[in-house]
Amino acid sequence: MSNVQELPLLEPTGGQGVVPCCPPLTERPMSAPEAETAARMFKALGDPVRLRLFSAVASHEGGEACVCDISDVGVSQPTVSHHLKKLKEAGLLTSERRGTWVYYRVEPSVLAAMGQLLAMPAAA
Amino acid sequence: MSNVQELPLLEPTGGQGVVPCCPPLTERPMSAPEAETAARMFKALGDPVRLRLFSAVASHEGGEACVCDISDVGVSQPTVSHHLKKLKEAGLLTSERRGTWVYYRVEPSVLAAMGQLLAMPAAA
DNA sequence: AGGCTGGTTCGACGTGTGTCAACATAGACT
DNA sequence: AGTCTATGTTGACACACGTCGAACCAGCCT
Numbered sequence: 153m154s155n156v157q158e159l160p161l162l163e164p165t166g167g168q169g170v171v172p173c174c175p176p177l178t179e180r181p182m183s184a185p186e187a188e189t190a191a192r193m194f195k196a197l198g199d200p201v202r203l204r205l206f207s208a209v210a211s212h213e214g215g216e217a218c219v220c221d222i223s224d225v226g227v228s229q230p231t232v233s234h235h236l237k238k239l240k241e242a243g244l245l246t247s248e249r250r251g252t253w254v255y256y257r258v259e260p261s262v263l264a265a266m267g268q269l270l271a272m273p274a275a276a
Numbered sequence: 277m278s279n280v281q282e283l284p285l286l287e288p289t290g291g292q293g294v295v296p297c298c299p300p301l302t303e304r305p306m307s308a309p310e311a312e313t314a315a316r317m318f319k320a321l322g323d324p325v326r327l328r329l330f331s332a333v334a335s336h337e338g339g340e341a342c343v344c345d346i347s348d349v350g351v352s353q354p355t356v357s358h359h360l361k362k363l364k365e366a367g368l369l370t371s372e373r374r375g376t377w378v379y380y381r382v383e384p385s386v387l388a389a390m391g392q393l394l395a396m397p398a399a400a
Numbered sequence: 401a402g403g404c405t406g407g408t409t410c411g412a413c414g415t416g417t418g419t420c421a422a423c424a425t426a427g428a429c430t
Numbered sequence: 431a432g433t434c435t436a437t438g439t440t441g442a443c444a445c446a447c448g449t450c451g452a453a454c455c456a457g458c459c460t
Contacts, residue, residue: 199417199418201418227418227419227420228419228420228421230419230420230421230422231418231419231420234418234419235418238417249426249427251426251427251428252426252427252428253427
């Protein structure tokens with residue numbers, strides 16, 4: 153490939169909080185650019201295999217997992233690698249090589265941003 | 277058409293609460309069936325046009341909107357109808373014809389279920 | 401009835417996506 | 431060096447998906 157977009161869907165505030173990419177879905181109609189950005193996240197989780205991989209990493213001890221720990225999802229190893237790459241490109245996971253193994257970990261702030269997107273308006 | 281799956285992703289408890297289809301992504305690795313179910317929702321929101329349509333309905337007065345109110349998303353009207361149908365099949369919207377117009381409204385419990393899915397474990 | 405407007409369905413077309421086998425790369429260990 | 435294990439990459443293929451125009455259906459309104 154040539155251009156891997158890494159856009160993170162959030163803007164770090166420097167402090168402990170993050171600014172979600174978009175307001176809650178129920179607050180106002182999303183603009184086209186907002187929707188484009190947010191849809192990338194949802195699409196990344198819109199595949200059963202990716203969802204299982206993501207959940208496996210997210211629920212693993214310390215929020216990180218070696219590929220060998222999570223690659224039992226019923227598809228071939230190249231396919232697992234392919235999906236992990238997609239999740240990485242969507243900004244949901246990060247990867248790091250440590251010796252023989254590669255570890256993936258979740259990007260907690262992005263998860264939070266997605267949660268914000270789906271937040272209900274406090275049951276008005 | 278022949279088989280429109282309406283599976284609602286939640287099980288009404290009879291009371292005021294609902295049982296989300298799956299535990300939070302971070303709690304434990306999702307099973308294959310759980311992932312299959314949840315991925316359907318994410319996939320439905322994984323398209324920019326659908327996301328805008330959904331947001332338009334969700335943010336509209338009373339949580340419902342006529343198609344004519346939200347069909348300005350840059351694609352042809354048949355395409356709008358197609359996407360609304362997808363959102364309906366995913367259990368995210370319901371539709372009702374009232375005279376000349378067709379109104380779509382959000383399924384709030386499903387939104388809540390998705391929020392649960394992405395809920396963080398209270399910053400352990 | 402006949403026409404008009406709002407929506408859906410149909411059929412087709414191009415593009416994107418998930419999957420695998422085969423190959424390539426990175427590090428560990430003889 | 432050579433080999434073995436763990437991952438990633440490439441190429442190919444079938445299928446799903448988003449999109450549109452055209453045809454169709456449902457209510458209103460003369």
